[in-house]
Amino acid sequence: MNNSSNHPLSLSLTALFTASLLAGCGEEPKPAPPPPPPSIEIKIGHLAPLTGGIAHLGKDNENGARLAIEEANAANIKIDGKDAKFIMLAEDDQADPKIGTTVAQKLIDAKVVGVVGHLNSGTSIPASSVYSAANIPMISGSATNPQLTEQGLKGVFRVMGRDDQQGPALASYLAANNKPKVVAVIDDATAYGEGLANEVEKFFKGANIRVLPREKGDDKRADWKAVLTKIKGRNPDVVFYGGMDATAGPLLKQAHELNMKAVFSFGDGACTANMVELAGAATEGMLCSQAGLPPAAASRKFLDAYKARFKIEPIVYSPFTYDAMQALIAAIKGANSPDPSKYLPVLQKIEFTGATGRIAFDEKGDRRDAEMSIFQVKGGKLAPIAIIKNGKTVTFDEFMAQANSAPAPADAPKGDAGKDAPAVEPAKDAPKAAAAPDAAKK
């Protein structure tokens, strides 16, 4: 993009060019031409599948991270006295573990100082050891498998809640509100779907609720009638499916055709607007969970900026990759150095309010006190109905009422929060907590 001034078509591209300059967009490792000479280029990688079945989610992730980069560039951040230009190198890992490690190496070769990604746990886990060996911090915006941060690797973070936080949150909500006697659990036999389904099942069993033997499909299945018919014969009150919207849509539609009366619930992979489109009227009343705060609650600003920049609505994980990228940039800013060995300690202790709520990491690299949101489809729209934090449930309306009465949360991350990071933030009162780093902002 920086070459367009040399290009014969540059006249016609001038508008585009200036626009993109303003936005600070850039993804090519070429020297940039900002006027003041002492400038510093900081490359950050982003990885997600851009081809294959969930490529639309991958693109969404990339957009979120890109937005954070562009905002940082527009903010004229100075690092070590120099103008910092943040460059995002976006790679396609094809959701394939083998490709994942190769492109991870490619980014390391390209001298990235940090990485946002990957989308899938299946690619994040093998790639994490490649980054760790090169001492490059990674933050995943969407990998939920607990294994990722249980490997004992340094510099592996995630801003998304883990399966063993999201699963129990949804299950506890269902147990409290629907009071099921029998629950059926289905998954798509992927690391994500099975992992989440296991956590949901574990919670129900722990609550002495009968769980039917697990049913499985795969991530390409369109026909769920056989499995659903079998389940229907056992009359569950609640059905949980761990999988993505592309399979969850047909599943729910077919359950409707079979006149199943159970309440259907899903994890974040099927907690999307597309889900409502795919299964149509069948989605009415379905429940689903997302790890983190719904963007609508946490940051209107993110939503507006995303829509203005990409002309579409965010799908699921882009607020998380946006926050992940913000965290990296804030840590670099806080340490006043893009050197991973310098900014990693800052990143470890970082604390700010992002698009998905408050971001802070525990010693493993997991998000501390991650909020979980429960959504329901009402009148054909996916709407948040409850927020769960530290095992406590608050309805969404109450939550918003509190949020509106609280002072406007700080959207700009602060990197120097390291020294005064509270060990435990005030529980149950998320918006107040969100206001806390305001004090640290000086």
Next chain:
Amino acid sequence: MKANVQSKGNALLPAWRNRPLGVALVVLALLALPFVLAGAGTAWVRITNLAILFVLLSLGLNIVVGFAGLLDLGYIAFYAVGAYVYALLASPHFGIHWPFWAILPIGALVAALFGVLLGAPTLKLRGDYLAIVTLGFGEIVRIFLNNLGSPVNITNGPRGINRIDPVTIGDLNFARTDSFFGLAFSGPVKYYYLLLAMLVVVIFINLRLQNSRIGRAWEAVREDEIAARAMGIDTTRIKLLAFAMGASFGGVAGGMFSAMQGFISPESFVLVESVMVLAMVVLGGMGNIWGVILGALLLSFLPPILRFTVQPLQEYFFGRMLVEPEVIRMLIFGFALVLVMGFRPGGLWPAAVRKRSFSGSGGGAHD
């Protein structure tokens, strides 16, 4: 750019064998290669290593498809078996940490056993019926790997097996960087040399096999099974041998894959991978060891090369990315398959015997 890739394929056919100087130069070039590649980025060394793995796989499949003429669409299953044998015997999953030189032969043996298991019931089947059964076999193996995480956790299901031990020989750990003679040998570089050594052994075995009694028996079965039986060839035994030998190469390659990746999951062993290996064999020229190697290298390097070129080129010419590199890469791959088959149906570098046997049946229809 499209034209580039394809014309390159056609130019790669000179006979360079039986030239000691040439061979010496090739050996030197191969030895120096990782350092040249590392200059361009360690990612290229990793890509080369994966390419060598696919050469090993293709050579294994070539025994079944090329030598013995048995169409196998589930070959990746053996690769999976080898990979899982290694992963289970050298990872914290079961807490077993055997050395790689002990596991690789076990992996090869278990894979060979699976080869016989597949071969035995399908001996009567021919052509496409065999293809579909082998395809089903490949899927069955993958589904089992994906589901044996419960009720007894054997494979850890779709979550895969993590923290697999790297190869270690004595004090030499292949996951770390060492320096010898003032040169830094990173992990991927060491794996390159190990794989290269394996490749030489496998090529040697293949060359010997091809011209052995067994190799000729395979050829006989491939060309005319009934006549072969009439000539006193034990077709049952010879076919099973092909399955077992082909499978064992796949098993070794799988073990190396496990060690290099450190993480495996059933996702890496899907049908598309079988198809890809088959495409390598057929595109290169099945039955011809050098052709198969060429096919495997081309198809392994084409995607990363495109990945590294398409995006910058588009940004240069259009100022932004119009079509994602992945899509272009796959489109070029698809067109390459169609065009190469259209113009050289025997593959880029066909086997001499094959050429003869098909020249009579209108093989040159469009020449």
Next chain:
Amino acid sequence: MDIFIQQLVNGITLGAVYAVVALGYTMVYGIIQLINFAHGELVMIGAMVAFTLIGLLTSLGVPGLPAVVLATLCAMLVCALLGYAMERMAYRPLRGAPRLAPLISAIGVSIILQHLALLVWSRNPLAFPQVVKTESYALGGAAVTNIQIGILAISIFMMGGLAWLVYRTRLGTAMRATSQNPQMAALLGVDANRVIAVTFIIGAALAAVAGVMVGSYYGIAQYTMGSALGLKAFCAAVLGGIGNIPGAMLGGILLGVVEALGAGYIGDLTDNVFGSNYQDVFAFLVLIVVLVFRPSGLLGERIGDRA
């Protein structure tokens, strides 16, 4: 018992979908012994074209059913053209080549079609317009929808039409002649290239219908939908005896029922050691067992050693 009937209904509908797709495989295989790996992609293209057109037509105020019929006809036309182009460019140059060559070519075509579709229709799963409202009827305790009945009726109709074409018309005679001995057929005045091209065109048009059926039934269309479906349909064709039209129907229905019953009952029969997760294993095992005992499929004749 209700559940058993419901599972049968599920299996038969799924099987009818497999069968219609399997017809395309079987026709092409029957005539030139080629596994047209790209056939599944034609189903996908059919669904996608219909997706766009139904959306367009209904937005222009065309009522539901006519819009679907019109869109299906257009999709058939597009797929027929694609089928012809495919045969002309990818397969015709390979007549007489080693038999694996067209197979690889077919894989290439399949990759090309899939990614062209990605460029046109994006990679998102698309919500296939539900123009005809789904109605559920009770049938002996089982729920049957109007869409299911439609799918079954259309597939039987297509099967019958195809059988009539192949066994009762001049074109069909030419097809069978070409299939048995192309050289001899040519000597007797059959234009083999034309007959093969027509076979591809018909197979592709059938694929388009199958695409619309699948899209309407599952309510979803995505550029990857063709490959998984194609694989199963191919199994169905082989199960019934590839190259045999009633065989494709039988194979499809059988595979569908085996899958449904497998998912419904293996869990209980094996005390949940094996569950619905082994549904596909079950389907493939049946296929393998049938082939081991009847190496040419259920209704297949013994074909000569063409390999």
